[in-house]
Amino acid sequence: MTKEILYQKFGYILDDSLINEIINVGVFKSFSKDDIIIDINQPMLYIPLLLKGHIKILREDNEGNELLIYFLEAGETCTMSLTCCMGTSKSKIRAVAEQDSDLIMIPVQKMKEWFHGNESWRNFILESYQIRFDEMLDAIDSIAFLKMDERLLKYLVNKSILNESDTILVKHQEIAEDLHTSRVVISRLLKQLENEKKIKLGRNKIEVITS
Amino acid sequence: MTKEILYQKFGYILDDSLINEIINVGVFKSFSKDDIIIDINQPMLYIPLLLKGHIKILREDNEGNELLIYFLEAGETCTMSLTCCMGTSKSKIRAVAEQDSDLIMIPVQKMKEWFHGNESWRNFILESYQIRFDEMLDAIDSIAFLKMDERLLKYLVNKSILNESDTILVKHQEIAEDLHTSRVVISRLLKQLENEKKIKLGRNKIEVITS
DNA sequence: TTAGTTTTGTAACCTTTGTTACATATTTTA
DNA sequence: TAAAATATGTAACAAAGGTTACAAAACTAA
Numbered sequence: 001m002t003k004e005i006l007y008q009k010f011g012y013i014l015d016d017s018l019i020n021e022i023i024n025v026g027v028f029k030s031f032s033k034d035d036i037i038i039d040i041n042q043p044m045l046y047i048p049l050l051l052k053g054h055i056k057i058l059r060e061d062n063e064g065n066e067l068l069i070y071f072l073e074a075g076e077t078c079t080m081s082l083t084c085c086m087g088t089s090k091s092k093i094r095a096v097a098e099q100d101s102d103l104i105m106i107p108v109q110k111m112k113e114w115f116h117g118n119e120s121w122r123n124f125i126l127e128s129y130q131i132r133f134d135e136m137l138d139a140i141d142s143i144a145f146l147k148m149d150e151r152l153l154k155y156l157v158n159k160s161i162l163n164e165s166d167t168i169l170v171k172h173q174e175i176a177e178d179l180h181t182s183r184v185v186i187s188r189l190l191k192q193l194e195n196e197k198k199i200k201l202g203r204n205k206i207e208v209i210t211s
Numbered sequence: 212m213t214k215e216i217l218y219q220k221f222g223y224i225l226d227d228s229l230i231n232e233i234i235n236v237g238v239f240k241s242f243s244k245d246d247i248i249i250d251i252n253q254p255m256l257y258i259p260l261l262l263k264g265h266i267k268i269l270r271e272d273n274e275g276n277e278l279l280i281y282f283l284e285a286g287e288t289c290t291m292s293l294t295c296c297m298g299t300s301k302s303k304i305r306a307v308a309e310q311d312s313d314l315i316m317i318p319v320q321k322m323k324e325w326f327h328g329n330e331s332w333r334n335f336i337l338e339s340y341q342i343r344f345d346e347m348l349d350a351i352d353s354i355a356f357l358k359m360d361e362r363l364l365k366y367l368v369n370k371s372i373l374n375e376s377d378t379i380l381v382k383h384q385e386i387a388e389d390l391h392t393s394r395v396v397i398s399r400l401l402k403q404l405e406n407e408k409k410i411k412l413g414r415n416k417i418e419v420i421t422s
Numbered sequence: 423t424t425a426g427t428t429t430t431g432t433a434a435c436c437t438t439t440g441t442t443a444c445a446t447a448t449t450t451t452a
Numbered sequence: 453t454a455a456a457a458t459a460t461g462t463a464a465c466a467a468a469g470g471t472t473a474c475a476a477a478a479c480t481a482a
Contacts, residue, residue, distance in 0.1 A: 059348065061356040069351065083341035092348055115337075116330055126326075129340055130294035136347045137270065137303055140280065143354045144391055145272040148469065172430065180355055182470060187430060189469095203429065203478060359439070382459065393440060398460060414448060414459065428479070434472085441466070450457070 002028055002104070005051045009075035013127065015120040022049070026104035037095040037103070038081075044089050046105035047081045050074050053101025054162055056178070058094045067143075068155075068178035070135040071098065071162055079132040082111070082125060099163075149189045151179055153198060160208045168206045213239055216262045217315070220286035224338065226331040233260070237315035248306040248314070249292075255300050257316035258292045261285050264312025265373055267389070269305040278354075279366075279389035281346040282309065282373055290343040293322070293336060310374075360400045362390055364409060371419045379417045 006019050014022075027046070031037055031053070038044065040060055055072040057080070072078060072095075080093050089108075114121040142151050155175065159168050172190065176183045190206070193199045200207040217230050225233070238257070242248055242264075249255065251271055266283040268291070283289060283306075291304050300319075325332040353362050366389065370379050383401065387394045401417070404410045411418040 059351060059355075061352065065356070067351070067355045079340075080344065083337070083344055092345070116333065119327055122327065122333070126294070129290075133291065133294055133343075133347075134303070136344075136351070140270060140278070140347070140351060140354065141272065143351065144270075144278045145276070171428090183430090184432085184471075185469060188432080191431075201430085384459080394460090395441075395462085396439060399439095399462080402461075412460085423482100425482080426480080428477100430477075431475080433474090435470105436472100437468100437470075439466100439468075442464085444461105444463090446459100446461070448457100448459070450455100452453100452455075 002051065005102075006049075006104070009051060010049065010124070013120060013124045015118070018114065018118055018120055021110075021114075022104060022106065025110050026106050029103045029105055031097040031101045031103065033097055033099055035097045037097060037101075038091050039094050040091055042091050044081050044091050044108070046107060047077060047111050048095075048103045048105055049077050051102040051104060054098040055101055056096045056098045058096060058178075059092075060094060061180075065180055066094070066177050067180040069093065069139050070132075071158075073162065076131065077124075077128050079128050082128065148179070148181060148185065149192060152186065152189050153193060155179060156199060156206060156208050166208050166210060168208065169204055170206060171204055213262065213315070216313075217260075220262060221260065221335070224331060224335045226329070229325065229329050229331055232321075232325075233315060233317065236321050237317050240314045240316055242308040242312045242314070244308055244310055246308045248308060248312075249302050250305050251302055253302050255292050255302050255319070257318060258288060258322050259306075259314045259316055260288050262313040262315060265309040266312055267307045267309045269307060269389075270303075271305060272391075276391055277305070277388050278391040280304065280350050281343075282369075284373065287342065288335075288339050290339050293339065359390070359392060359396065360403060363397065363400050364404060366390060367404075367410060367417060367419050377419050377421060379419065380415055381417060382415055 003019070003023055006022060010019065010022075026049070037048070037055060050072050052074050054074075055078075057069045057072060057078065058066045059069055060066050078093075078095060080091065115125060142154060146154065152175070155178065156168060159170070160166055172186045173183045175190075176186045179186070190199065190201060194201050198209055200209060214230070214234055217233060221230065221233075237260070248259070248266060261283050263285050265285075266289075268280045268283060268289065269277045270280055271277050289304075289306060291302065326336060353365060357365065363386070366386065367379060370381070371377055383397045384394045386401075387397045390397070401410065401412060405412050409420055411420060
């Protein structure tokens with residue numbers, strides 16, 4: 001039940017009255033794997049709280065090529081959507097369900113009210129910003145400082161932690177899009193990582209060797 | 212006088228009583244060009260409000276190589292320092308004065324009080340976060356999607372806008388450090404940009420041709 | 423089971439970026 | 453003014469990553 005999940009994922013920081021209000025004003029939504037939850041330039045009318053699943057946050061260049069910035073997990077929100085209260089209300093990123101995911105969508109107006117009226121919500125917002133900032137810095141570090149093979153391994157390890165499994169179900173093409181490179185480059189580097197005994201390759205499947 | 216500059220740069224968003232309190236509790240500090248204002252892993256005890264000058268915000272890799280993330284201008288604050296209220300209080304970035312700069316340093320404790328007690332401060336924080344987020348996205352775009360010659364030109368144009376002058380006083384080595392590449396690469400690409408009539412090179416000096 | 427589709431492997435080649443080494447030009451200092 | 457220090461120019465080569473083209477393997481559906 002939604003209320004229980006809300007308490008479980010957000011109860012550590014949001015107070016009881018607020019959680020009750022979230023249930024009253026929030027709109028429950030489910031998305032299937034690969035659904036686009038919000039797209040670039042779409043108006044942001046709701047702030048999403050993620051109850052279940054994982055969401056990819058992506059950026060796009062002029063030619064339509066993507067780049068994964070970070071993942072959202074259950075118990076988190078997209079700070080991009082928070083900034084919409086000020087200034088532009090258009091999304092600068094694309095959010096895609098990495099797995100089947102459940103969200104509660106909160107109208108922007110409520111977010112503003114709570115921001116000025118509820119301390120626990122303010123703390124949640126601050127904490128969210130901090131987490132996102134750290135993720136953005138980490139994304140910058142990876143792109144700027146790591147070579148593609150290192151980025152690839154980090155991506156795989158991260159994904160395996162996220163899914164709580166050493167085996168990742170993914171195609172080379174999908175990895176290439178997330179890392180903003182070509183499928184051939186990924187296949188080449190994956191084979192190299194396999195030779196270095198860091199992973200094991202299968203069709204639609206990669207096993208990360210943790211040892 | 213400090214009070215007037217505060218009103219001039221922050222009066223559009225912070226209310227009068229808050230500006231008066233900032234003057235009371237804030238510590239005025241001046242830095243010279245190339246001074247390190249705060250370094251990586253240093254504890255963050257103050258939030259800086261930039262009154263005059265420009266500040267470079269840099270990230271560093273394991274080998275000590277830098278990468279410019281963005282510039283702070285007068286009327287802005289470093290959101291990295293805001294997040295220190297929650298969680299870690301260690302700086303994840305290095306802040307270096309790009310020009311002689313004046314700051315007002317606000318104790319973290321005050322920032323927390325104001326965040327829960329003053330609406331104009333909350334709006335300022337939200338706005339700051341939005342600006343920084345956009346800058347971070349822009350930094351990611353540049354690193355991920357642009358080739359080095361494009362990044363270089365963007366860097367030069369940006370610097371020329373910031374300094375309100377077509378002529379930038381800078382060494383190739385410094386550019387190389389900001390963009391996380393080598394001096395030879397920068398010299399090569401600068402010469403190329405000069406051949407394309409986009410810039411004019413001098414010693415310690417680059418003129419951006421706007422035409 | 424066969425034909426088509428999807429996914430992966432790999433070779434060959436190109437472009438961009440990084441490295442080393444050294445030359446030249448300009449400024450500073452003795 | 454000569455010597456030293458600093459800044460820039462450039463060649464030659466290396467390495468990483470991107471592109472094209474095609475083959476082979478694995479799966480799917482008729």
